[in-house]
Amino acid sequence: MTDPSSRETADSDATDGEEDAIRTVTERIDHEETIDLLRELVRIRSPYFEEDAISEFVFDWLDARNLDPERHPVSEPALTGFEGNNVLARLDGSDPDAPTLLLNAHMDTVKIVEAWEEDPLSGRVEDGKLYGQGACDMKGGLAGIMTAFDALADADLAGSVIFTAVVDEEGPYGLGANQLLRDGITDECDAAVVTEPGPILAQEDIENPALLLGARGRFLYDISVAGKAAHGSQPDKGVNSVADAGRLAAAFEDLAVGSHEQLGDGSVCPLQIEGGGETLSVPEACRLLVDRHVVVGETEDVVRADAERLVEDLDLGSDVEIDFREAPAPDVRYGPYVTDPDEPLVGALTSGVEAVTGEEPAIGYFSSVGDFNYFGHRADLPTVIVGPDGENIHGAGEFVYTDEVVEVARIVAGGCVSLLG
Template identity: 40%
Template sequence: METRFDPKNVIELLSELVSIYSPYFREEEIMKYIFNWFKSRSIPAELHSYSVHKILKYDGTNVVGRLKGNRPGPVILLNGHADTVEKTLDWSTDPLKAHSRNGRLYGLGALDMKAGVAAIMAAIEAFHNNHKEFAGEVIYTIVSDEEGPYGLGTDAVILDGLADDADCAIVTEPSSGFTGEGFPVLCLGARGGYNYTVYLKGKASHAANPEKGINAISEASKLIVELEKSELIEDDKLGKGDIAVISIEGGGAACSVAELASFTVFRHVVRGETKEYLIKEVHEAAERAGIRAEIKVVFRDSPHSLNDGFMPYVIDENDHYATILQNSIEEVTGRKAAIDYFSSIGDFNYLGTRLKIPTFVFGPSGDNFHSSDEYVEIDSVVKTSEVIYNFLEKMLVANNITILIQR
């Protein structure tokens, strides 16, 4: 049996998604569009509402759906986020009007990650149309607030048990775009990350007699320099973490030595670098620097204990699902996927560590994410969607159906 999977549909859908401004915490319009897109095609979908009243007082919405087979089989989770960062300055084109040039599609969120969302939606539509009988299930979660501080959309999916039965997950973040490698790239894990603040309490004195006090700002500066020299764990897959100071504050009364100071760190971590490890790392740096001020390490507050940070994870290269996904990538693209590991954090961390299932990051290539003139390579978007479709067929359909790709 021969069916048609038109790549133009994927790009038209992506252009529509780009035209809807959806910075995190303001995703209502795009979620309604995605929900209506599924419903207009008679594809199962629900608006999943959630609320966060601690810290943020935010009411969010995801779109969640399931295609259920007629016999037992694997449960495959597809995940993508529809929110973006805010518009940045210096775009050469309108960031909300998709613009194609030289095989690239430009627009806000085109790469990160509306291309991945469009790829999931198109693959689901094709699978729904072509396969009425199959094994297992497909869960698709198009979420809000991935770009925000806590990944609240996917966090809510997990808290509400909507993906409890998933056996593996594919997150269509732009793996090629983020790693800087040519498409296709399959990420088998990711570093994690924590945000913490170091508070220093010195001793005030008159600025004419600074030797009588302990300047908390000076102490913070010395501690930062020494902290950045810390010996980091080197993971055989994830490499090393990073220590990035992202803010510093301090001060006191006029003409006085500063009694208080603080600085905030975003710390990317690898396996073995726990919260306790990071606290110890700060205190060891303070000892090396001869810090006299009192210090306290405080991790950022969070809506609940399970989303206070992002834990790292790694998938075995010989994992059953990894092997099949690599086969799908090679069949569709004609190339073996480069194996890599995501250097930053995202919803995949929650899925990989909290659901404890193999969670793959696979998506298109492009550049300038979180910046002006963001773009995605058009062919890589189409192929990402084709790979997802191919993988679903391999996993859930007994007798594979050939797809004719219109070129």
Template identity: 40%
Template sequence: MKNVRENIIKLLSDLIKIYSPYFEEDEIMEFTYNWLKERKIPVKYHKYSEDKVTKFQGTNVVGNIKGQEGGLKILLNGHLDTVTISQGWTKDPLKPTIEGDRLFGLGALDMKGGSAAIMIALEAFVRNVKDFKGEIVYTLVSDEEGPYGLGTDATILDGLTENIDFSIVAEPSSGFADIEFPCLCLGARGGYNYKVNLYGKSSHAAAPEFGIDAILDGAKLICELGKVELKQDPQLGKGSLVVIETSGGGAACSVAEKASFTVFRHVVRGEDKEFLIKEVKEAAKKANIKSEYTIEFRDVPHDGVDGFKPYTVDEENPFTKELQETIKKVTGTYGTIAYFSSMGDFNYLGTRTDAPVFIFGPYGKNYHSPDEWVSIDSLVKTSQVIYDLLVKLLKV
């Protein structure tokens, strides 16, 4: 791979200049499609629509690079959307700025950088490797940062990921884990969003003993949930439970007859929706609340995206070893093994494709925050690792 540093800086800079928060990705998808087409990389638009909840009509950019029959089918995945611009930037978030090894800009780390690394690796592969076996599938998707990960979900629903042998998601594993590059994540915690609705009984505030205070019961239940001993996973560690919203009230000068609170619950293996329902019920008993209550999981487009399920990949998996050897060849050291603390498209791929999913990408800081930056050197090496692995596994 020649001129990788210059090419990846130019491509990433062009991507950063295009503002593409989730649900607003049309311009960046057009740019990406044209960039790939100009370099004679097989490419097409993948259109999808979600008609139940968001009413969103989205676009992914995808492609299949096919060699001879009989080889591996490898998926490369990245997302081109970002969060919206947060307050506090000291630099223009849409004007790429380089200071030493750091390239600043919205999405530089999460994850236009990783997507650029994939694109540069694909360009080099198509240019340099004419005789190979197997197939490369790449999906550069929209709406990863949105509520349901609709872009990658659509690629799974529409069969683009069928029969893959493994995936690489070029999210910034090193940056997210805050571990010196290289870092290889072999799985991730999952997560669910649910709401507890409490129904008490109104009475005059001067005589609260005749009522049932839904807000007070909600507070008791929240406190009891905070005492829950969370399950320990040998790889993923423990989950987490955070109350992200509360509400409640009733008539003026009255005991609150209604209350609710919303929880985001990161989970590890063995913790699913039924487990969380049981967890709330046990906490409600210990809290000795008098209010009736219901547990309401968020409305979803379909059952496959009712939550993000946790997953892991075995360190002894043969593809883990192949990837680690390639990382060592490029960087001089094996990747530090870690596990993603939050969730993303890799959870869908890791639990719905029956194939290992590796999270491998660059170092940097301030994702979803002001002055986001990516390490250029780690980004170049990420691209080199992807390219070298493809050549190693597919070249005849």
């Protein structure tokens, strides 16, 4: 029989060994080199669907460090005609039965915002902030997993790590992450870390260090409203589709939505009424687009039924057809998810946070959608968002806190050691 005191000693030694291993890998991540990398990434123009230059940069950076990257083709011919490349790399662990962890970041940004009062790709650093379009969303997180992955290359890991830098997260369909699912990359994985900026888009006010353990999902209603044309001087002889669409849009704002203990409330936001336009005619037809962010339990059937009930209650003169935005495939949508706080990944990242910052992480949940929904909902992987914070994401004056970029790199590297070592 094992002596309990010897077992306690062994457990203590294992803890000390893990702490030493985390310290070793995090010390390989240099602050100045990480921020220099971030500056180079920000200076590469990379709006969604225009990621060729940054994809090649990420590939070459990994290749120069003998990390054996590969170009992973992304193709969507039907709706967008897009052709591009994700960048993948792998670190194989020593134990084939140990977990495999996905590290993910996207390479693209939103379209360049015209309101910048300086070069939007400057990468200027001032007062601990690095400025540029996409600096926070999410080239800071991309730099973080690049340097973390490089630091892990010399670690003695039982489990494996798959690095993925993907295209088109900011675009309409998340085509890069979708291709990972289509090609079975996520089938190899047991959990995922996404380094999106977390606190700025959390449901509640939290500060880094933070782990976000879930996210709301999203549907985009695409609604056809068909009225009856007539001369504009005699509107009573027609049925005004634009007016009916306006009534429907207003009603959507008062729609009762679901609520969830962790994810909070769902939300509805009418986005666009498109149609009409004749000089002097009652608008015959128009289209209404409505955003709906959903929580766990609000399925496609529920969301459709809610809209149909709203139309029925309004008793509009127009014929209304409820549908959703066209997608490359029926499953290409952002479903809500929640990761159990008892998942080993959460514990491992908590160990990384404590080792790097000396603090316990705040726990939060993401208010919007992204590639993490594909991993957490569609691929059903325990998925955690941990990323550097900043301000003005998607807008002029966007910046990321440089110290947090380095912290996130070290937290992710430490978490990998804890989970996989």
